[in-house]
Amino acid sequence: MSFNQLAQMGKMSVPYLDLDAHHAHRKSEFLAAIERVIDSGAFAGGAEVERFEEDFAVYCQSRYSMGVGSGTEALALALAAFGIGHGDEVITVSMSFIATAEAISAVGAKPVFVDIDETTFCLDPKQLEKALTSATKAIIPVHLFGQCADMNPINAFAQAHDLIVIEDAAQAHGAEYHGARAGSMGDAGCFSFYPGKNLGAFGEAGAVTTDREDIGERIQMLRDHGQTRKYYHDEIGSNGRMDGIQAAVLAIKLRSLDEGNRLRRNCAALYDEALRGIDSLKLPTSQRAEEHVRHIYPIRTTERSAVISAFQKANIGFGIHYPVPIHLQKAYAYLGYKVGDFPISEQCAEEFLSLPMYPELTSEQVRSVVETLEAVFS
Numbered sequence: 001m002s003f004n005q006l007a008q009m010g011k012m013s014v015p016y017l018d019l020d021a022h023h024a025h026r027k028s029e030f031l032a033a034i035e036r037v038i039d040s041g042a043f044a045g046g047a048e049v050e051r052f053e054e055d056f057a058v059y060c061q062s063r064y065s066m067g068v069g070s071g072t073e074a075l076a077l078a079l080a081a082f083g084i085g086h087g088d089e090v091i092t093v094s095m096s097f098i099a100t101a102e103a104i105s106a107v108g109a110k111p112v113f114v115d116i117d118e119t120t121f122c123l124d125p126k127q128l129e130k131a132l133t134s135a136t137k138a139i140i141p142v143h144l145f146g147q148c149a150d151m152n153p154i155n156a157f158a159q160a161h162d163l164i165v166i167e168d169a170a171q172a173h174g175a176e177y178h179g180a181r182a183g184s185m186g187d188a189g190c191f192s193f194y195p196g197k198n199l200g201a202f203g204e205a206g207a208v209t210t211d212r213e214d215i216g217e218r219i220q221m222l223r224d225h226g227q228t229r230k231y232y233h234d235e236i237g238s239n240g241r242m243d244g245i246q247a248a249v250l251a252i253k254l255r256s257l258d259e260g261n262r263l264r265r266n267c268a269a270l271y272d273e274a275l276r277g278i279d280s281l282k283l284p285t286s287q288r289a290e291e292h293v294r295h296i297y298p299i300r301t302t303e304r305s306a307v308i309s310a311f312q313k314a315n316i317g318f319g320i321h322y323p324v325p326i327h328l329q330k331a332y333a334y335l336g337y338k339v340g341d342f343p344i345s346e347q348c349a350e351e352f353l354s355l356p357m358y359p360e361l362t363s364e365q366v367r368s369v370v371e372t373l374e375a376v377f378s
């Protein structure tokens with residue numbers, strides 16, 4: 001049973017995520033948009049997708065945006081568009097959702113992991129040098145939890161070594177780094193519109209942003225079976241198109257993304273203020289609070305099991321992002337990494353606990369999460 005269903009049944013006082021609350025007041029607008037797609041018959045690609053792509057490119061301060069089937073696909077298509085494949089290495093972080101590494105593997109390249117910075121939870125640029133080899137072709141910094149990675153030193157390193165930078169902005173719609181939008185700072189930016197994201201579809205969807213016309217055109221071709229003309233295939237591509245219905249829904253939601261991000265920042269500020277006094281908790285920090293879009297609010301605690309028990313008793317939802325860093329996942333055992341290789345990622349994996357976070361989270365709900373935590377640590 002989902003958190004939403006439990007919440008509806010009154011069994012969960014604070015769900016981890018509340019998509020019902022997020023959608024309820026705009027249901028008729030969504031239904032009208034879906035009806036428009038049904039009437040047009042443009043279910044895969046088409047005018048709604050093109051319209052959303054234009055809006056999203058403007059929002060991300062990028063020249064082009066290409067709608068695709070998911071965030072994982074966005075990353076794989078971006079890598080493929082830059083010609084990255086067998087024999088190439090791509091540096092990324094071990095503390096991310098596995099999709100970041102899966103996309104590298106999907107194009108036949110090898111993920112090479114580095115540790116995160118303990119304050120931002122994003123790629124630590126100081127770790128890049130020792131991960132660099134003659135096979136390195138690209139870096140994928142992940143804007144984890146809604147905060148941008150430290151892009152200036154990452155881009156400087158990439159430039160010095162002739163590497164491509166692909167931002168994994170799946171958790172960072174609207175986040176900024178010294179005024180530059182997530183997705184506009186690397187050679188390409190990749191977004192997920194999985195329903196629980198800050199900008200979420202009604203199913204699977206993703207997008208790639210770029211300023212490079214040639215890369216935009218290549219992604220358009222690769223996502224459509226490598227064809228530029230129907231049934232004439234210049235390259236081996238795949239089916240990576242965005243659905244018309246997802247585009248129509250996303251175009252509506254994009255209009256309120258900034259407001260949603262602002263409300264998330266308010267919730268984070270309430271947590272910050274109320275939890276500051278609990279010495280045994282480490283709270284997430286932001287480099288510049290107004291640029292963080294608070295997709296996830298992860299506290300760190302060595303008493304995670306006790307907190308989880310208390311949350312379960314109080315019917316409070318939670319998440320763990322992520323319990324096992326990618327270098328220690330069974331799927332990547334063949335790479336030969338071992339415990340101790342990335343100590344910050346490993347420590348965080350043991351201590352992270354994500355608190356409920358969504359724009360509609362009320363101050364009473366925050367209070368109830370805080371009181372439960374206070375009771376555990378009193």
Ligand SMILES: Cc1ncc(COP(=O)(O)O)c(C=O)c1O
Pocket residue numbers: 070071072073096097099100142168170171191192193194205206
């Ligand atoms: C950091 C990160 N990268 C990539 C992805 C993959 O996106 P999708 O689930 O849309 O394939 C996600 C989604 O959860 C993510 O959080």
